[in-house]
Amino acid sequence: MKMRKIACLTPAVAGLMLLTACGQGGGDAGDEASGASGENATAALPNGMTVQEQIEARQKKLENIGGAFKTISDQLKSDSPDVAAIQTAAATVPAEATGMADWFPEGTGPDSGVETEALAIIWQEKEDFLSKISDMQNAAATLNTTAQGGDVAAIGEAFKATGGTCKACHDKFRLDD
């Protein structure tokens, strides 16, 4: 009888925990929205772009890289991967990632008033951030040369390695979504 009671309580506790988790998610979103003031969005940066332009430009570049990764990941999942598609996508990654170290000038962080998942720690630990960017660029270059070689197993390894460098940086420097 006692055992039965414990078994009954388990789902109840679980459900309450789920509700709490859901509440926390909502809280984060609220903080993000209240941080946006929009005041600095049009401020000019030393490179001539406005804060908003800079943030949107890097988001576009990173999205393009995400899109290329999906193309490669789709083909690697397939029984008969389209190597030409992988090669085209892999070539865009180092190209899109060129100059990444310059995409994050001071003033384009969470206080900028523009919606961004870039965390303030980027500017506090700039050295580590830049070294992670260069890791990614090196891995992307290797991925591209490997892809042009056409060996699917090797491409898979290089793809995993590149993905690891993305994740290493995102885990520390990007807002957890």
Add this chain to the structure above:
Amino acid sequence: MTADKRQLVWDWPVRLVHWSMAILVLLLWWTAEEGIMDWHKRLGLTMLGLLVFRLVWGIAGSWTARFAPMIKGLAKLPAYFAALLKGGHKPSFGHNPMGVLSVFALLTLLGLQVGSGLFAVDVDGLESGPLSTFVSFGTGRDFADYHEFNFDILAVFIGLHILAILSYQFLIKDRLIGPMITGKRPAQDFGETPLPTMAVRPAALFAALLIAIGGVYLVANAG
């Protein structure tokens, strides 16, 4: 009819699916929070299999598992609710009309959750559901956003379900939790009314398993 005679109200596949789903929702939530995506995908496909099985079982299962009598029972919802408020509650054989709403809401939300997960792509384009090869990166991202949003809705409805079950258990004193574990409740709860038979047909069970496993296999290897 002796006083301690017990009547089967939930067949074993219904109970097994119910508790497996409860555990899987927890594990799926946890693996998503921790970013353990290989297991999240495996468990998600398992959930898909349970859902497909339950849908087939809603047509071919024993009487209380079937959707058709549940839909018929919905007509009694206003009367049932009025009686509940007046304190004149009578145990239902199978789902009571409120429970029917719960079944359809939770199965729909679970279906949307698993369905959107199949097409979802993570923000980096590194992790993706097995059917995401059929959609673009942008569309896959939209599915992922919906997957996240729908989970909150699902969690609210699971919370409501648990709240309702606890209210029945402690306020209305209609104990529903025990029967979902043992499958049985005292036969005297249903008086002398003749009840539908509760047979689990082996052929139906075999067909439901075959469709569920086959469906999961097709989805997992579609990419």
